[in-house]
Amino acid sequence: MIRRRLRPLRPDPRPGGLLTLVLLGAWMVLLVAAPGALADVFTPESDSGSPNAEGIDTLYKIVFALGIVVFLGVEIALAYTLIKYRMKRRSPAPAQIRGNTPLEIGWTAAAAGLLVIIATVMFVMLGDIKNPVSSAPGGLPLGSAVTQFASTDQPAPPSGKSxxxxxxxxxxxxxxxxxxxxxxxxxxxxxxxxxxxxxxxxxxxxxxxxxxxxxxxxxxxxxxxxxxxxxxxxxxxxxxxxxxxxxxxxxxxxxxxxxxxxxxxxxxxxxxxxxxxxxxxxxxxxxxxxxxSRRAREAAEPTSTEIGGGEGS
Amino acid sequence: MHGSERRPTGWLSWLGTTDHKKIGIMYLVSTFVFFLIGGVQALVMRLQLAQADNTLVDPQTYNGLVSMHGTTMIFLFVVPVFAGFANYLVPLMLGARDMAFPRLNALSFWLLLFGGIAFYVSVFFQPPTAGWTSYTPLSDDAYLPEGGIDAWIILIHLTGLSSIVGAVNFIATIHNMRAPGMGWGRMPLFVWTILGYSYLIVLALPAIAAAVTMLLTDRHFGTAFFDPTAGGDPMLWQHLFWFFGHPEVYIMILPAFGIISEIFPVFARKPIFGYKAIAASTVAIAFYGMLVWAHHMFTTPQPTVVLAIFAISSFVVAVPTGVKIFNWLATLWRGTIVFKTPLYFAAGLISMFVIGGISGVILAVFPVDWQLHDTYFVVAHIHYVLFGGSVFGIFAGIYYWFPKITGRMLSEGLGKLSFWTMLVGFNLTFLIQHSMGLSGMPRRIYRYPETGGWEGWNLISTIGSFLLGIGVMITVYNIVVSLRKGQRAGNDPWKANTLEWFTQSPPPVNNFDVVPRVRSVEPMRDIRNEVQKTGKPAGSVAQPVA
Structure with missing residues (x-):
């Protein structure tokens, strides 16, 4: 009875689920074909060695690594599911599962937990990126202390000089x-x-x-x-x-x-x-x-002072 | 039974129609035309960028293309195409005979069409060149006195009004016109997402309507809301714009989530996993989506505490989105998966949207955003969300509902060819753009020097974009051919779950002669089972005497 019902929907000879492979393949092609500095394929620029740029680079790498774990987890789970559970000749009628509360609470908590980790890392590293450091030894000797501005609350460096x-x-x-x-x-x-x-x-x-x-x-x-x-x-x-x-x-x-x-x-x-x-x-x-040149011009054409007065002021 | 009134025919019948199905078809066709126009604009931009220091277009033409492409895709395609799907499907899915306010429904379509036409007329004088965001002061008359910005303002007003009117209609229909027995817990998930879409439109669009009105008076009537030289503030524009602009992103993605939430259970032959969690996450996304707007403004002068709050709210909105992805995977898990084109596009949505979701979290880490903001990394991110997410969902919807709308099947072979071409083309175009952004290429530049090392990457991206275009055209060809030659679909070709499959394909003007009584989330499956058990015709088992 079930088989008869499903007959118009024949199993596909070329099952999908190769999404991950396609993606990885595309990456490989790009990596081979891409000119320029390969180091910049995955991470932001920070060649100057400025501490804030390096801080951003490190923070990016941490978040990116976590993102890659999630990416691979989802893509592999998707590809595996699509391939393993594609309709076959003798596929039984699937179990009619409507949910699983502990499982659903679990993955909601896991997603939230991961984001708490990212937020924590962000706030731990924020100070090193946002707040200016003092000049290094050998830098330009600076006389006056800097003033501080309220609009974006960037503090002065610890030395007070920049x-x-x-x-x-x-x-x-x-x-x-x-x-x-x-x-x-x-x-x-x-x-x-x-x-x-x-x-x-x-x-x-x-x-x-x-x-x-x-x-x-x-x-x-x-x-x-x-x-x-x-x-x-x-x-x-x-x-x-x-x-x-x-x-x-x-x-x-x-x-x-x-x-x-x-x-x-x-x-x-x-x-x-x-x-x-x-x-x-x-x-x-x-x-x-x-x-x-203005004095020369004025000397040459004394009347122009009057005419050009508005211009010069 | 529905032959008592002669059906009007001919093109005039489309002009005056208030039938939600005809209006839905007009929405779908006209927005798809705008999609193709926006796509051509994108291809011209990609051609210009294929080489360093290219001279195909001049800077103002390029800025015009940037502005037209973004505005077209967002205001004239993705947002209204979902209004098209919703117009056609929400009454059918609810077991209703039309929308709550049919004439208002016609009004919202015509507002949209004339908004689009008013905008495109600007091509004949001077198109807008300030981007789809029209940041002030650049969009003020002091810098862009040409009429393009005004055409853009008129477009925002007309399409915005169209969306609000449509949204009110959807809300009224969904609240009041559900079939007997269809409580909130039995409403199709697509309808849930349209409810979220509609409430977001009603809440978010007035902000941009106010903003563009202020811009209009700044430009023409001497006010200075956004003019810093006269006491105004460009920050106000950005806040108002993004207060609308970020909910807009969820307006553009929630219905796509709804479409694939309908598709997975049908093609996995298994109920949706965690119906309540998916419905609840739709509501949660809509709610938190209202609270994240300033994450578009991490590089503007603001105190750190503001940035921190918006970073955290952006993290929070990622949780219900993740929950949806897990639920879809669990729906497929241990199913009997039938590989038809709608399923390909729906699975493609998961695999592509997850990349956009992850890059979105990366961008929400605001110190990282200081590096990546306004670069090609962001261009890649929005396209993984709006193309990999929304457009793949739209294509899934086209392949899934085309048989219902036209009575004919689309070609499976062409559909799969279109899918694979689009998937490969899409990734060739946009994956490499992450790297372009990471290596410092800003958005919206019409040329770049040879020395930056970006030329090879841009060429790959351009080649990919043309492959993507070919993939889209294969579906266009498929639609044109199948309209006349497609296999007859019958009422219920997919053995689906929802009520639109209970009626004929295409449905009669009154939709249903018998409105079925709903007893579960899958009323159509219940009817099929009942028919099989009792051997009686569907019409008589659908509404048993209580």
Whole structure:
């Protein structure tokens, strides 16, 4: 009777359940075919050695490993079930099971337990990622203590000192303002000394951007009217030579979004100071030249002062 | 018996219809057309990204494609296609003769269609270019004065109204029009998910309706809700948008869960495992889904305690989702599994959605999100959820219910070919995108340099996307051919459990001449067993004299 009822639904000669195999196969193909650094296939960037980037990398690996266990568990259980219990010629009528309360409570608790573990690991590691460390020995000697801001509650480093940079996102460039007596800023490139804790105060003057150098840890949105914060500290490499890290705006900001790049150049502290002096000098000279040319223009066309008055103010 | 009134024919009969089945078919067909349009947009983007520094499209065209693709797939395909399934099936599954408010039902379809048309008209002047999220201030008139954003606002209003009107209708129908004997504990699981879908729509969509109205007045009438130069705040937009936007994700996945919850017991020849747990987890997902919105904003300037709260609520919502997966596996376990195309797509949903679920938990760990937010890792994640989850569920539903809707079977051979092509194409396209994101490739960039090492991965992804497109077209071909040449289905080709299989295929205008009395979660199975036992016709055993 049962067999007759099921006749139109014949067992399939090519049973499914090869999903896992297909997936693993696809991975293998990708691994072989993928160019570039294979190390980055599975984990985020952290080549700089900045403690926050390394913290994120470690946290990711822990969560990813747990995720792989769940992934394999579900895929293998699914594939096994589909293959083992596919309809065969002599399949008996299946037992009509409607549930199993202890089992269901068990796997609900197991899922919850796993997430409690992930949450715990996250909170244990959060401090190392979120809170700036002090500069390492050999970093740039810093004079003034940093101020603390309320918006994202990023604390000051334990030493109370950091190189604090004001980051301003604009369509489509990044401006960096450095601390100190003299006026010092740069566009596109942020220049920093090795082994020195750099804290960033990030904002935008037009639309929302997102400041991100993948090798230096997480991104933070640059939002007009708000101040966002992050930090990094690039260790000095063995050869002591300049290192640079490229990044790209991560929030759609308009037509030039794909070309909204920025770069962090890290130098030995002495070279950083030399660069800072040169840059400040160049800025001063440029300002003087500007003033000079204005004076020259005003001298040549005295009436233009009146007309251009609104412009200049 | 239902011949007393002449059935209207011709295309005019579609314009004025209030029949839930005709409206359902119009929903399904028009949303599927939007799906194909959105798919073509995706393929153009993939072509552009196949090579480093490609010049196929210019940046604003690319941003337009990004915005049109996302908006189309979400507002004109995934959300309304489930309204289409629900329109066709909820009254049939409940044993009702139509929806509670048939004319309101027609209104919600036409609002949707004209919302879509109003949006697509913008292609002829300037499509929106601020993404489907239209973040302010970029979407303010100071930066994008063109009409595209306004077309997008009109689309949000019309499709939003369509969804809310439809949701109210579903809620009224489900609460009031169940067949005699169908208590809450005997309602089909698909109907449970449509109930969750409808309540989420009613709760979440007003937030975005308010937000886009404020954006409209910011753009044209001098207000400054989101303008930081005049005291407004772009954070307000993001909060309002995601207060809608995250429930929207569950609006788009719950009905797919419902579809496969109907399919597994039928093709495993075994009742659903843990009916109550699945129904309860639907309610739990809908509830907690309202409380996780700021996990889209982990990189905005907010205190850590806010991030922590939203990370925890995101973990919590993963639990009922996991429970569903375990219950589906247990339903298949020790069953007699019949390998028909609906089962392939339903099993495909589990195996793909679990990847999206896991990457979702990874992204909920907010320090990790600081790295991965707005990268291709997130693109991969949403596609494992919305394609691997929702679209595989939609295709499972198409193969499962096509015989009921048209009276003809789809080709099994083409169906399986379509499934395998889509599965392989899908994974080729999106699995590698996790790695692209991990190695630092942001979303929504129209080009990337040769030096990043992303070119090979992008090429693989592009090849995969075309394979995926071919897989979809095989199903389109299958549908077109089977409409005329498919094998006759009969009332109940799958030996299914729910009431839509009790009536003819396609069902008559009044759905049921006899409304069956429901005695379990599987009323149709009860009727089949009774017919076998007593030898009487189905109509007379369905409603025995009490």
């Amino acid at each position: 190189l604090e940079i004001e980051v301003n996102g604009q369509q489509y460039l990044w401006r960096y303002d450095y601390p100190g007596e003299e006026r010092l800023f740069s566009y596109h490139d942020l220049v920093v000394p090795f082994d020195t804790t750099v804290t960033l105060k990030i904002t935008s003057q037009d639309v929302v951007h997102s400041w991100w150098i993948p090798d230096l840890g997480g991104k933070m949105d640059a939002m007009p009217g708000h101040e966002n914060e992050t930090w990094f500290r690039i260790p000095s490499p063995a050869d002591g030579k300049e290192r640079s890290f490229l990044g790209e705006c991560a929030e759609l900001c308009g037509e030039g979004h794909a070309d909204h790049y920025t770069r962090v150049r890290a130098l030995p502290p002495a070279q950083y100071e030399a660069w800072a002096a040169r840059q400040a000098e160049a800025i001063r000279e440029a300002q003087e030249q500007l003033a000079e």
